[in-house]
Amino acid sequence: MYRPGVNIIPIHGKTPRIHETAFVAPGSTIIGDVEIGAGSSIWYNCVVRADVFKIRIGERTNVQDGSVLHCDPPRPGDEDGSPLIIGDDVLIGHMAMVHGCTIKDRGFVGLGAIAMNKAVIGHDAMLAAGAMLTEGKVMEDRMLWAGRPAKPMKELTDAAIAGMKMGVAHYAENAKAHAIAVFESGLE
Template identity: 80%
Template sequence: MTASRPGVTIIPIHGHTPKIHDSAFVAPGCTIIGNVEIGADSSVWYNCVLRADVSRIVIGERSNIQDGSVCHCDPERPGDPDGSPLIIGDDALIGHMAMVHGCTIEDRGFVGLGAIAMNKAVIGSDAMLAAGAMLTEGKVMGARELWGGRPARKMRDLDDAAIAGMRIGVAHYAENAKHHSAAIDVAAKA
């Protein structure tokens, strides 16, 4: 499941080695640490850091973590025996330079460019956290909601066209990952 990938730093720690599905694309420059699981056809783009040294990070199928994003989690604490793992469902989009930390992003959730989602926050299915927004600890976005601002609050419900646009984005990243993977293979052989 996890194989050596050119230009990617994969670091086992505390008895956990990242598990990356063979069909997942992880771009050069990424660092994947500890208890990380990346599902089929997902993509982690250039210069991302996924650090699961104190809890776990799970990324479902066909999800993408775009360039420069940081993914982390928090350990158990007194009164919080579960800690704050980072759980990302299937078909999720995480925009460039986002920071997702110990939260849950349900299937088809969207995190905009430079947005922040904090511990125990939830981004519902087909929901969108706007670019630059900050979803504070424990806030829960319902399905098909758009939240924005710092701190983020509900702005409106998303219509079918917005949902369709997010699904097009998922398909684009799944396809584009195949092209980048092939280009990296060619460059490695040159």
């Protein structure tokens, strides 16, 4: 599928695989061993760089404007490496840096937050805006972590989790509108 204004770059024999229903905004760069699932969205000026290992993005996940996603390869003493694995229905806020970690289904990464190698963001968990989840830290399901370095703050309420689900639905619909707007703009 042609994606105007998007840089899709194969490297080391790996070409990004982007589901036909995913929206990738102009100005974004998708490199190497990347898979992006159905209904997901990569917003303006994001970089998803899987030049040294793999990045997997599930379904209906959104990666908001200016975010950077990367990974680390296997190496001696770390044969598993640090792939970036992002589940379904995940929200990643503007200008986030997500590197070689795991974000489980319905996880949330706030604006400008950082998640480092081998860290795990649990199901329905939230890494607060500006927080830094350091290497190897594991956030439990339904927990809010904040600070630099991030620490557990509280369990999320059902209302907070419902709000995150509404955010996923909003971005899925908004991506459809942006895809039409990009097409109609004639951006080549």
